[in-house]
Amino acid sequence: MRTKLFFVMLLLPLTATAKGTPAVSFEPIEGTSQKRVILTPKAAQRLGIETAKVSEAPIVRTQMVSGLVVPSGVWQKELEPSPLARSFGPGFGPAVAPQDSPLKKSGLPSGDAWVQVALTAHEYERLARDKPARLLPLATRTQPKTGAVLAQPAGVQPVEDMKRSMLTVYYVLPKGEHGELMGKRMRVELPLAGGEGARKVVPYSALYYDARGNAWVYVTPRPLAYERQRVAVEQVTGDFAVLSEGPAVGTEVVSVGASLLYGTEIFGK
Helix, strand or coil: CHHHHHHHHHHHHHCCCCCCCCCEEEEECCCCCCEEEEECHHHHHHCCCEEEECEEEEECCEEEEEEEEEECCHHHCCCECCHHHHHHCCCCCCCECCCCCHHHHCCCCCCCEEEEEEECHHHHHHECCCCCEEEECCCCCCCCECECEEEEECCCCCEEECCCCEEEEEEEECCCCCCCCCCCEEEEEEEECCCCEEEEEEEHHHCEECCCCCEEEEEEEECCEEEEEEEEEEEEECCEEEEEECCCCCCEEEEECHHHHHHHHHHCC
């Protein structure tokens, strides 16, 4: 109810111009129950609508997992997930130290810090094992203060955790690069093998997710006309969303104001 009231109040100024001409109108889209939103130039300016084109960009396929930054020589006090983490996944509950560690003979390269991630055997097979991982804060809206932190592959076989049927894979941070990350959980972006090349992308800001989690963009078939189109998002990389399904390259899409257009379309004003 609050969401509906917010959109209605926000869009009230768009119901008519000073001359009485409707600021917004609608056209049926053949074969669908959706409506094409038509705005006047002043209405589009008032909503702050901006557009960009669907493009292609070289994208490396990645997988995002949780990781833990640990000090070098961690075999002496190797950390493993708590019982909560074993039940619900990485990041739940504090880490605990087992009595014995299999890392003592692993020969991991020396560094100020290592990053350990837990993967299934299938996930490990998909890794591009010669490429670095990128560390990001757990909070998705938090940007690294000094840019991306890269960790290099340790170059050793993963350690098998029989209790969880998982593999613990290690990356090494360069000396002095861990900063305040020691002992913290991080999001770790792992590069995957294969699939490199130009991929269809749109600005991440162009996406709108409805209440069911479906992703949409608004395309502009002609100036000041906007129609909602379903897309399939393969991954999000930086400021771009990689699409496996969606508008053709070169199509103009709304990059700012998609949520306002959705409210206009749904509430009809």
